[in-house]
Amino acid sequence: MVRTSDAVGIQELNMVWPWDKHRPYSGTAMGSDRWVDIVRHESMPEAIDTLHEKDYKVYAAHLSDSAIDYRDVDYTKPCAILLGNEKKGVSDIAAAKVDQHIVIPMLGMVESFNVSVAAAIILAEAQRQRSLAGSYDQVRLDGKTYQETFFRWAHPKVASYCHQNKLPYPEVSEEDGEIINPSQWYASIRAKRDSASE
Numbered sequence: 001m002v003r004t005s006d007a008v009g010i011q012e013l014n015m016v017w018p019w020d021k022h023r024p025y026s027g028t029a030m031g032s033d034r035w036v037d038i039v040r041h042e043s044m045p046e047a048i049d050t051l052h053e054k055d056y057k058v059y060a061a062h063l064s065d066s067a068i069d070y071r072d073v074d075y076t077k078p079c080a081i082l083l084g085n086e087k088k089g090v091s092d093i094a095a096a097k098v099d100q101h102i103v104i105p106m107l108g109m110v111e112s113f114n115v116s117v118a119a120a121i122i123l124a125e126a127q128r129q130r131s132l133a134g135s136y137d138q139v140r141l142d143g144k145t146y147q148e149t150f151f152r153w154a155h156p157k158v159a160s161y162c163h164q165n166k167l168p169y170p171e172v173s174e175e176d177g178e179i180i181n182p183s184q185w186y187a188s189i190r191a192k193r194d195s196a197s198e
Helices: 002-007 044-053 090-096 115-132 143-154 156-165 182-197
Strands: 012-016 035-040 055-062 079-082 100-103
Touching: 002 115, 012 044, 035 044, 035 090, 044 055, 044 079, 044 090, 079 115, 143 156
Parallel strands: 012 035, 055 079, 055 100
Antiparallel strands: none
């Protein structure tokens, strides 16, 4: 789903998954996590509450009497799509906390799509609506988030070093995105590191 999220322009993927059981990406998904921020939550209620605090509507792909067609949702507004696992689906607790249940109409004999296919179908509709609304024609991130995201993408090794050492990102040129005076920045980092070790 990380690869699909990136393909439709989604910046953030939220998940409830213990890090000790988190498997690194493989195959075609490798590298997609460089472009999509993965936000981990301890529990599903905590994840939904966090999204609600950010004024997101949360829609669960969940078959119920109140479920609506996934195409009837306005995806141009801030929203998150909740997909359960393939065997158990969305939990009762999560189903009760979301804003709306959605379904993908099916015409054959199978009962459901697998999770990655369901995600792709719903996200393709979200992309279609957002394209028609011109959502991709403008920057939707706030300035600080945009600059930090740009830096991580343009300078992944330096960004990783800064994260590991809890350092602010160096300044970059607005013209070409290159680090301004990188040797001076590196010298200042070395000086701080050397003084801290004395």
